[in-house]
Amino acid sequence: MPDETHAPAVTPKAAYHHGDLRAQLITAVRGLVEAHGPDGFSVAEAARRAGVSSAAPYKHFKDRHEILRGVVSEAMDRLHAAMEAAAAAQPAGSLDAVAAIGLAYVDFARAEPGVFRLVFGLTEGHENAPDLQQKGESCLGVVVKAVAARLDLHPNDPEVQRRAYILWSFVHGHSFLHIDMKTKVTTAEIDDWEYLMEISRAILAQAARSQS
Amino acid sequence: MPDETHAPAVTPKAAYHHGDLRAQLITAVRGLVEAHGPDGFSVAEAARRAGVSSAAPYKHFKDRHEILRGVVSEAMDRLHAAMEAAAAAQPAGSLDAVAAIGLAYVDFARAEPGVFRLVFGLTEGHENAPDLQQKGESCLGVVVKAVAARLDLHPNDPEVQRRAYILWSFVHGHSFLHIDMKTKVTTAEIDDWEYLMEISRAILAQAARSQS
DNA sequence: GGACTAAAGTTAGCATCTCTAACATGGATT
DNA sequence: AATCCATGTTAGAGATGCTAACTTTAGTCC
Structure with missing residues (x-):
């Protein structure tokens, strides 16, 4: 196997003894966050799931916050990709493209509510994380x-x-309201697509008229 | 003193030895959440701030989640009151009333970002909490x-x-986007009031025409 | 007033978690 | 082959969540 690409674009080191623990830990934490909520995860449990000792993670991450930041970073990449793909699947410049991006966003939140909340709820070690900030702006x-x-x-x-x-x-x-009151939507069932199309139409309708 | 109302509408027990520890704990936790983020609080630290032993809180709350739920409940009461007050300060049926409610909401998020995030980020013990659910609908x-x-x-x-x-x-x-990228607002400075008025106008403008 | 009850607080302690230190191992480079 | 360093291990300090068992105090009933 002549593929030497053991650097999955994240860190140039990740395939020594274990396989690549770093990615596996992020996956494990993702699962934990999804299962027990954003703060219901522990480094120890993640290590257990990855089959390593509870001290091993600290060879890859400075502390628990950095692991979470890793999960967030990975999730934002996926979110960004989903948004791009949704837009690309519609005619360029169409209203459908705008609505499709929105739908991709909502779908992501619905599919991974825990991670979604984590992405937009990080505050602890998030203070100065220019990479995450930049990924956010990239989504916008x-x-x-x-x-x-x-x-x-x-x-x-x-x-x-x-x-x-x-x-x-x-x-x-x-998205947030949707995953908060998951089943109990006060406003009854909502067809997201119709909904997003209507909003997009309303917001993008009238011509430029800034007068403030 | 003939007032036997030692039940401050929260629990029928709250003023024996300490004063009322329950309320004081909630205040302490509120401060901690605001200072160190939604998950940066500990029961032990809250107890320390209230000047009691680390086991005392468990006489008032089942576990840490219940304390958080207490904070959320109290915060939602204040949010609701702020929204009502904002609406009441404007002419009934006016567009300003709608915008004012929105502004109160945003102001709350800005004033207490940690608590705000907590209110809409609770998932752990929040599963079946009909009272919170109901307070949310009350805000709506x-x-x-x-x-x-x-x-x-x-x-x-x-x-x-x-x-x-x-x-x-x-x-x-x-509100969420605002507190997330606090200073670094991509879209430059925003005059919230103008903003909310414009949105309210746009959403409430066209007459009823449901055609889905 | 005095004895009982229950609320509200205390100390002691177990299990768990985060993170560090010191040691072990094995790939990659020379 | 020898060395180096990334990656893993075990051991352990310090903090936390929560329970158990005991103590103190306030209200109640006679």
């Missing part, structure tokens, strides 16, 4: 791109930025 | 009431419910 960038295409404006146009942010706020809030 | 009720007044429809009208939910989603998402 997907929305901005689609909105810009739809409005036929430059992505840097403040009008584009504003509307993209509004859309993101809505989708973000909807 | 404030929005519904204002929207119904604005549209001159009955609060039970599905159109009202839908638009109120949309508005809440947006405000909720905005």
Whole structure:
């Protein structure tokens, strides 16, 4: 097997004794977070699941917060990819592209509520994590791109930025509310697609008229 | 002193030896959550702050989750009150009333980001907590009431419910995004009031036209 | 007033967790 | 082959969650 790519783009070291423990720990923690909630995980349990001693993780991560940051980072990559893919599957510049991005977002939240909450609930060791900050902005960038295409404006146009942010706020809030009161949705059943299309239409409808 | 009301509506027991430890613990935990993040609190530290032994809290709360639920419950009461007050300060049925409720929400998130996150991030012991569930719906009720007044429809009208939910989603998402990337707002400075007014106008503008 | 009861607090202690220190091992480089 | 260092191990200190068993105090009933 001539593939020397034992560096999965995360760290240039990850396949010595164990296989690659780092990735396996992140997977284990992801599972724990999903099973027992964002704070219901322990380094010890993750190590146990990965079949190593409880001290092994500290060779890969400084402390428990850094492990969580690893999970978040990986999750944001997947979220970003999902958003891009959703947009790419629709005609460029279409309203459907915007709605599809939103749906991908909601779907992610629904599929992995624990991780989703973790991504947007990190505060402990998250203070100065420029990489995560940048990944977040990168996700917003997907929305901005689609909105810009739809409005036929430059992505840097403040009008584009504003509307993209509004859309993101809505989708973000909807996702959170959705996973919070999972079954007990006060507003009855909601067809997400119709819903997102309607919002997108409403927010992107009227032409640029900033007057503040 | 003929007042036998030593039951402060929370529990019929709360003023023996210590004063009332229960409330004091909740206050302490609130401070800890605000200072060190939602999961950066410990029962031991809270007890220390209240000046009691580390086992004392368990006379008032079953476990750590129940303490958090207490904090959340108290916070939701305050949030609800703030929303009501904001609405009451504006003309009934006005767009300003709707926007004011949203502003109160955002202000709460900004003032107590840790607690805010806790309120909407609880998952551990939150599973079956009908009281919290009900308080959440009660908050939504404030929005519904204002929207119904604005549209001159009955609060039970599905159109009202839908638009109120949309508005809440947006405000909720905005609040979260705001406290997440606190200083680093991509979309530059935002005048919340103008912002909320614009959204409210957009969402409540067109007349009822459900066609799904 | 004095004895009983139960609430509210204390100390002691077990199991668990985080993280560090000191040691062991085995791949990769030279 | 010798060496180095990443990666793992065990041992252990310190802190935490929570329980058990005991003590203190306030209210109640006679």
